[in-house]
Amino acid sequence: MDIVSALRAFLRVAETGSFSAAAIDLDLTQPAVSRQISALEGHLNTRLLHRTTNALALTVEGEQMIAMALRVVEAVDALAEASCIDTAMASGRVRLTLPAPLGLCVSERLARLLESHPALSVELIFREEPSDLIGDGIDLEVRLGPVSDSSLMCRRIGWTTAFLVAAPRYLAQHGTPNTPDEISGHECICYSRAGDGRSWSFSNGSDEICVRIAPRLVANNAVAVHRAVLTGGGLAVLSHLLACPDIEAGRLIKLMPEFPPARLPINVVYPSRKNLPLRVRTVLEFLAETVRDDPLMAS
Structure with a gap:
């Protein structure tokens, strides 16, 4: 038995929750993956997975095995990379x-x-x-x-860059806010990250200004917010990645340039x-x- 290949198969099955999905990822047949897992269980003399006709779950031993299997597979990968560092290709x-x-x-x-x-x-x-x-x-x-x-x-x-924007149609009907404290009188469309959909933060160059809002539309996807603000639904804070083409084309107006939205670190x-x-x-x-x-x- 190739124990490293068997450990790779076990990890993919554990990650995907499926023998067939793991087989696709590993470019193997489903029976081949099943045989590798069975051989690994036989080698370790313990059951790693509970199998039924329509469900798959890790045993307690299987849960404990994941961290150890990762260490073995990563050590083997590192050894392979170190031995051919100049010609290694990501796969x-x-x-x-x-x-x-x-x-x-x-x-x-x-x-x-x-x-x-x-x-x-x-x-x-x-x-x-x-x-x-x-x-x-x-x-x-x-x-x-x-x-x-x-x-x-x-x-x-890196760091995020965002703009407070609105469509010309909305501003023609409701006016243009010039400072953060004027936002409360406007319709707001809010992008919610991890449940935070009731405040916006801006910077005046030295301090952060937090504005509480009462949005009538909250979405957990920035593209949905982008679509809504384009139709004239209200103000929104949008990533420059979405807003810049529309600002350049005149479909959106950048508001309060003296008070840009606070920037956030981009972490991996x-x-x-x-x-x-x-x-x-x-x-x-x-x-x-x-x-x-x-x-x-x-x-």
């Missing part, structure tokens, strides 16, 4: 979660990365709230704002591991480069 799938605006930006540039690494694949998952990285099988996640989970590795790659988090696989490091560097190439995110 395998990377699952990446990120907010929609940055996700759209990244998706436009991914073809170049994948062309350079023919054996690499990337699964983009647009998500506004933090994931259970291990439980959801996520390799990398972009989070906006401070990261409080000390069990995760965290790398800051990943499970605390000593040796990141080459496939994950490659995508991480690609993310950092994408952000670095945009002057409004780079600093």
Whole structure:
């Protein structure tokens, strides 16, 4: 039995919750994956998975095995990379979660990365709230704002830039706010991240000004907010990635330039591991480069 291959199969089954999904990821047949898991269980003399006709779950021993299996597989990967560092090519799938605006930006540039690494694949998952990285099988996640989970590795790659905007149609009917304290008299369309949908923060250059709002429309996806503000539904704070083309075309107006929305750090988090696989490091560097190439995110 190839125990490393068996451990890889076990980890993919644990991450995907499915023998068939793991088989696709590993480019194997489902029976082959099943045989590897059975052989691993036989070698360890313990059951790792509970199997029924329509469900799959880790046993207690299986849960305990994940961290050890990761260490073994990552050590083998690191050894392989070190032995052929000049010719190593990223291969395998990377699952990446990120907010929609940055996700759209990244998706436009991914073809170049994948062309350079023919054996690499990337699964983009647009998500506004933090994931259970291990439980959801996520390799990398972009989070906006401070990261409080000390069990995760965290790398800051840039800063957000956002604008308070409205459509000309809305402003013609309701007037234009010039200072934060005038916002309360307007309809607000709010992008909610992790449940925060009732306040906006602005900067006057030295202090942060927090404005409480009572939005009648709250969405947990920035693209939905973007669509709503374009129709004249009210004011919204939008990422420059979404707002800039419409500002340039006159479809949206940038408001209160003296009080820009407060900026947030753009962080990439990943499970605390000593040796990141080459496939994950490659995508991480690609993310950092994408952000670095945009002057409004780079600093």
